[in-house]
Amino acid sequence: MSALPPEPQPVPFTSTPPRTGGETATAGGGTDPGGAGRSAAGAGAARPQRVLLTGFEPFGGEAVNPSWSAVRQAAAQPLPGVEWRTAELPCVFGAALDALREAVAAAEPDIVLCVGQAGGRPDVTVERVAINVDDARIPDNAGAQPIDEPVVPSGPAAYFAALPIKACVAAARAAGVPASVSQTAGTFVCNHVFYGLMHLVATERPALRGGFVHVPYAPEQVPDGDAPALAVADSAAALRAIAATAAAGTPELRAVGGATH
Helix, strand or coil: CCCCCCCCCECCCCCCCCCCCCEEECCCCCEEECCHHHHCCCCCCCCCEEEEEEEECCCCCCCCCHHHHHHHHHCCCCECCEEEEEEEECCCCCHHHHHHHHHHHHHCCCEEEEEEECCCCCCEEEECEEECCECCCCCCCCCCCCCCECCCCCCCCEEECCCCHHHHHHHHHHCCCCEEEECCCCCCHHHHHHHHHHHHHHHCCCCCEEEEEEECECHHHCCCCCCCECCHHHHHHHHHHHHHHHHCCCCCECCCCCCCC
């Protein structure tokens, strides 16, 4: 892989202050009243940011979904400054948002990174914007195929991600994984979940930060090599780098990340 050019200097990025107090889930699944378990390193020590990673079940006739595979690998090992939670979402309009809401309520995270499969893309892509439309090219896993319907009837046209997206791309690249900013999350269940997440942030959980990441096909999905693929381990490494960047409150970068079409 060729060397990447130096990244520009960061510009200020305003992130939401971390949560404090309340009950904190421990690694064993119990609770720690007041968050004492996460401050065991000593008084005044910065507590880990709780990151909820979500992936999807397989869809479209596939046997696997690399988003869920990458989520499981990413969260399988500890990461300094991060406390992991994961959830697998159904690839079903409506039900996916119900499952996301339940996962957020159970985890009470600081950050939510939803992850989906983008077959045909060659790299990990951090999504910039979610739009308020469901327009399914294929049916979901329940057979539904909404056409030109809003995700939230009363919602705004779009929401931007609440992440330093270009800094996240830079972090993934620094981890040796090809990555870029994406200007569209599609109009299938991935965008549906992305928009639903950001609507939840805007209307009910203003302290929550979040966004959406797409990963390419896994190599096993394209044995003939007729579409780009990326090893699940590389996708997982990118997710870890993105999570660490978000958890650290890294400033956004003033860097080229746009597209001509």
